[in-house]
Amino acid sequence: MTKNYKILAKYVKDMSSETPDVDTYLFVKDNISNYSLNIDIKSKILKEKIIQVETTLTYSDKSQNKKKSIFVMVYATVIKIDDDLKDQKALGKVVLCDVQNEIYPELEKLFLNILNGSGYEGLKFNKKVDFEVLYKNNQN
Secondary structure: OOOOEEEEEEEEEEEEEEOOOHHHHHHHHHHHHHEEEEEEEEEEEEEOOEEEEEEEEEEEEOOOOOOOOEEEEEEEEEEEEOOOOOOHHHHHHHHHHHHHHHHHHHHHHHHHHHHHHOOOOOOOOOOOOOHHHHHHHHHO
16 A cells, blocks of 8 residues: 655654652552553644644543543644545545554654653553554444
């Protein structure tokens, strides 16, 4: 399959690591296995055939614990769509799947660096994100 887009730019648009105090840090360090990764993807047209895709990673605890940290990174990718790509469904696949598959390894590495730099050394995500499966499930 040929690529029908080109990445023009990619950068960390925003990042945040919030741990309110040392008690919370120690609690989270012992309970980080309860945290889960959430991915949100948004796009906006900047000009004709140029789209900014924002991929937001949030690592947080969904439980009712009062002591929590939250980690968020917004990664922006600016892409140029080929002139021959006109189908909206195909464009959706490019934004939600193809671009994500291309940028995710770097994005995950950057995000893990934030988590490690925030005092949670050695943290890794056990499950790999399969954007193809997510895209297909979203279509149903």
